[in-house]
Ligand code: NAD
């Protein structure tokens with residue numbers, strides 16, 4: 001088929017992270033289908049150089065300006081263009097030499113380059129859920145206006161997306177996001193109060209970057225994903241539900257108005273949703289391990305413990321209130337998680353910090369992009385002020 005021959009030019013924003021590295025593995029295994037045009041990283045210049053020498057992109061961006069000359073020197077024999085700084089990330093995202101952005105930067109920092117890519121009609125393979133949490137209404141409108149398809153990489157949303165293929169005319173009754181429950185499933189506050197960074201960084205089913213691993217342990221990740229789902233699939237807040245499924249085999253489910261439920265299943269491996277997003281609408285054969293129904297398996301489902309994992313309550317509140325509240329939740333959470341990772345605050349303090357920040361920042365019902373940036377800054381400043389020195 002002719003379709004198979006097309007090479008998509010990929011820009012990986014956040015190539016040294018967990019998602020970025022796995023995206024490069026997928027590309028390496030499918031060189032006939034994908035080529036690497038752009039690689040970006042914040043500070044891991046060693047890995048960025050190694051990746052660039054292997055994949056030979058046209059452009060590389062290193063965020064940390066102190067590392068620019070080292071990267072430039074290493075890549076100049078290959079004639080790879082090297083840029084640095086936050087602004088460069090946006091300029092490069094706007095270039096017309098690539099087709100698909102893998103949005104794999106972590107946190108709010110991913111927002112501006114992703115907006116630039118949407119404005120320039122790129123296809124977005126979206127891992128950076130924070131983009132939709134912060135400004136989902138504006139982002140989705142822009143994506144439609146600029147005809148920039150957003151294909152989710154987040155495994156739950158990829159599952160829903162896959163279940164929706166061929167269902168465009170059918171009404172969604174409910175989206176059911178599965179959550180592994182993280183490393184502290186079943187634990188109570190008297191245990192969580194003593195949890196330290198290293199313990200929280202051990203996730204039972206997924207190997208991910210530090211921030212999302214902590215978010216999974218506090219269930220904030222699932223809260224962010226509820227907001228992400230609301231915007232991606234254009235549903236009402238009350239149509240999004242979370243169920244704990246510790247085995248992470250069913251990646252999420254969708255219930256249609258006739259009560260029929262579709263689920264997408266498979267072993268937990270982010271390469272699968274990454275590959276699906278890159279190759280969409282095609283599927284590509286691979287030799288990833290398969291789920292085996294012959295082995296003894298039990299798939300279980302339970303209600304989340306929202307009394308213990310209050311982040312889910314805060315995120316649900318943000319989802320229903322809308323406006324700038326999800327943006328404030330996200331900003332406070334980023335400050336909280338990085339403070340926890342530096343052993344500055346305890347595990348349960350993260351939730352308190354987010355809650356107090358949500359109470360502090362004034363409500364804006366329909367923020368402009370500038371107002372989202374203001375709310376983000378205000379929330380960060382306030383949350384940081386709550387952390388004792
Ligand atoms: P990570 O921490 O492993 O990698 C983050 C990447 O972003 C790195 O390449 C880093 O250089 C870059 N980066 C960090 N700060 C930056 C900044 N200020 N400016 C520019 N670049 C910066 O993170 P990850 O686990 O790969 O997650 C990336 C995104 O994907 C997150 O939004 C996360 O929620 C989402 N996601 C990750 C997974 C997973 O399995 N890791 C699954 C679903 C969704």
Ligand code: MG
Pocket residue numbers: 154155156225
């Ligand atoms: Mg997920």
